[in-house]
Amino acid sequence: MLIDTAQFKPKHLADDATLPPEQTALIIVDMMRRFCDPSWLGSGSKESERWFTSELQTVIPNLRSILDAFRASGGLVVHVVNAKWTADAREAVPYQRGRDYDYFDSHAMSVIDELAPQREEIVVRKLTSSAFTGTGLDYMLNNAGIKNVVLTGQYGGACVFYSLIQSREFGFTNYWPCDAILHASALDQAMITPLVGTRWATLASSAQVAQAITGQRALA
Numbered sequence: 001m002l003i004d005t006a007q008f009k010p011k012h013l014a015d016d017a018t019l020p021p022e023q024t025a026l027i028i029v030d031m032m033r034r035f036c037d038p039s040w041l042g043s044g045s046k047e048s049e050r051w052f053t054s055e056l057q058t059v060i061p062n063l064r065s066i067l068d069a070f071r072a073s074g075g076l077v078v079h080v081v082n083a084k085w086t087a088d089a090r091e092a093v094p095y096q097r098g099r100d101y102d103y104f105d106s107h108a109m110s111v112i113d114e115l116a117p118q119r120e121e122i123v124v125r126k127l128t129s130s131a132f133t134g135t136g137l138d139y140m141l142n143n144a145g146i147k148n149v150v151l152t153g154q155y156g157g158a159c160v161f162y163s164l165i166q167s168r169e170f171g172f173t174n175y176w177p178c179d180a181i182l183h184a185s186a187l188d189q190a191m192i193t194p195l196v197g198t199r200w201a202t203l204a205s206s207a208q209v210a211q212a213i214t215g216q217r218a219l220a
Helices: 038-042 046-073 137-143 159-169 186-199 206-214
Strands: 024-029 076-082 122-126 148-154 173-177 202-204
Touching: 024 046, 024 159, 038 046, 046 076, 046 148, 046 206, 076 137, 076 159, 148 159, 159 173, 159 186, 173 186, 173 206, 186 202, 202 206
Parallel strands: 024 076, 024 148, 076 122, 148 173, 173 202
Antiparallel strands: none
């Protein structure tokens, strides 16, 4: 049996594509201080710590470039943070209980300075992996007239991916800027990116997304 491999070719954002700011939201997932600490992320593995150190040096500036473009164009920005309300996190999903998370709005669980929320930007507090589960995010996006969602942050194989699946279920068209998403490992990145592009979102670079939302072509 021959398989038509064309159907599995990842989708990429065209260089001349545009994203209407009034219909597009940027969702930044879990870019909190503790979650952006390579030592904490590495969990004692020096190899993992080196991976996170290197990747964050690229991901954070790329994400900031997209954030700046959304702010300049008037697109909706949503910051999503993961933490706990109670000491034992009994209000969170069971698999997150017992993790080394601090309280919501603590210094450790607040967004890093480079991406800190501004007035008129939404902050969503979640107790699970997806940005949509139990948060009312879909309700707010629909109220705001959003059709397109740009997903960024971490991890590409966990919270960002879970958010993507639900975003698709809620009917949004999704975009995945590959260089503005942190993965847990190189293997994770190599597996998740083509999967996302063939099934659930349009792949892009941070520069392409910034161009599409502002309508301004980046200088060579």
